Amino acid sequence: MAAFEYRQALEVGDAFARHAVQYLFIGKSGAILLGYPDTTQNAVLFLQRSPRNRRAAVEALRELGFGLTEAEAADITRRKDFVQLRNGPFDLDLVFAPDGIECFEDAWSRHVDVEGFPVCHPDDIIASKAAANRVKDRESLPRLRAFREYWMSLQPR
Amino acid sequence: METDPQIPTDWIADFEAAARRPLALRMRYAFIHTYKPVLDDARFRAFETMAEYREWCERNLPTWLGYGRV
Numbered sequence: 001m002a003a004f005e006y007r008q009a010l011e012v013g014d015a016f017a018r019h020a021v022q023y024l025f026i027g028k029s030g031a032i033l034l035g036y037p038d039t040t041q042n043a044v045l046f047l048q049r050s051p052r053n054r055r056a057a058v059e060a061l062r063e064l065g066f067g068l069t070e071a072e073a074a075d076i077t078r079r080k081d082f083v084q085l086r087n088g089p090f091d092l093d094l095v096f097a098p099d100g101i102e103c104f105e106d107a108w109s110r111h112v113d114v115e116g117f118p119v120c121h122p123d124d125i126i127a128s129k130a131a132a133n134r135v136k137d138r139e140s141l142p143r144l145r146a147f148r149e150y151w152m153s154l155q156p157r
Numbered sequence: 158m159e160t161d162p163q164i165p166t167d168w169i170a171d172f173e174a175a176a177r178r179p180l181a182l183r184m185r186y187a188f189i190h191t192y193k194p195v196l197d198d199a200r201f202r203a204f205e206t207m208a209e210y211r212e213w214c215e216r217n218l219p220t221w222l223g224y225g226r227v
Contacts, residue, residue: 001197003188006181032187037175039189068201075203082210087200091190099207115180132211136223146164150172 004029004043004090008064012043013116015063019056022048024111025119026098026128028140033114034122036147038140042091046120048104049096051077057094065089100124100131122148194219 016023025033027044047057054077061076062068066088068076076083076094083094101107101124110121120128126144129137175183195218204210214224 001190003190004184005188006184009184029188032183033180035172035175035183037171037183037187039187041188041190041193043188072201072203075201079205080203081206082204084196084199084202086197091197095207097207132207133226134211134214134224135220135227138227139223143168146161146168147172149161149164150169154176 001086001091002089003041004092008090009033009043009117011064012045012060015060016057018063019060021056021060022053022104022108023057023118024104024107025117026095026107026125027093028125030119030125031122031144031147033117033119034112034147034151036144036151038143042093044093044095046095046098046101046104046107048108049079049081054078054096061085061088061092066092098128098132100127100129122151193222196222196224 024030024046025043026046028036028038028040029043032038032040047053058068058073058076062073066085068087072087079096081095081097085092085094107120107124108118110124112119112121122144126141126148129141129144178186204213211226215226218224
């Protein structure tokens with residue numbers, strides 16, 4: 001499995017736009033799109049959890065080359081909150097109810113557009129990691145919070 | 158630009174260097190792939206809730222991967 005590339009991010013954007021999938025980049029992959037200098041293993045997408053959006057995501061993922069069986073597609077369209085995909089051209093995690101974020105619509109209202117990619121605001125990325133409270137999140141949060149301060153200082157007032 | 162004086166200067170230097178790179182290059186530097194035992198051994202997993210996923214990680218993944226809650 002190769003690492004996630006810019007070209008693939010564009011393909012995700014195109015496929016999700018064709019199927020009108022509502023999504024946001026979240027987690028460290030989202031922070032990296034915002035400019036955070038670090039490494040990560042995979043992209044994580046926060047998807048709006050309506051049945052229509054779930055079905056649209058399945059169609060878009062199949063177009064992107066994810067080999068979803070009918071049972072796997074059904075898992076995505078049912079009310080699963082977290083899906084880990086290792087059956088496509090790159091590793092991808094889908095999250096429908098990230099820790100620390102009340103709902104997709106709230107996060108969308110704060111989202112940042114990075115060259116056409118919809119990305120969670122740094123405050124939501126930090127809130128999600130703080131609420132998850134894993135060892136790896138605890139380790140990365142001080143630097144991520146420092147990046148948030150730096151990033152905010154660059155934003156127009 | 159004013160930055161928080163409590164942020165280490167080497168972090169600020171990293172942030173500024175990243176800001177000068179185009180997005181495609183930032184992504185090339187940032188996204189890596191290394192094998193993660195157990196986690197990468199299934200082609201598909203789905204969990205009803207985030208709590209169920211966190212519990213699965215704690216029960217099944219090596220602690221050194223860092224997926225356990227504090």
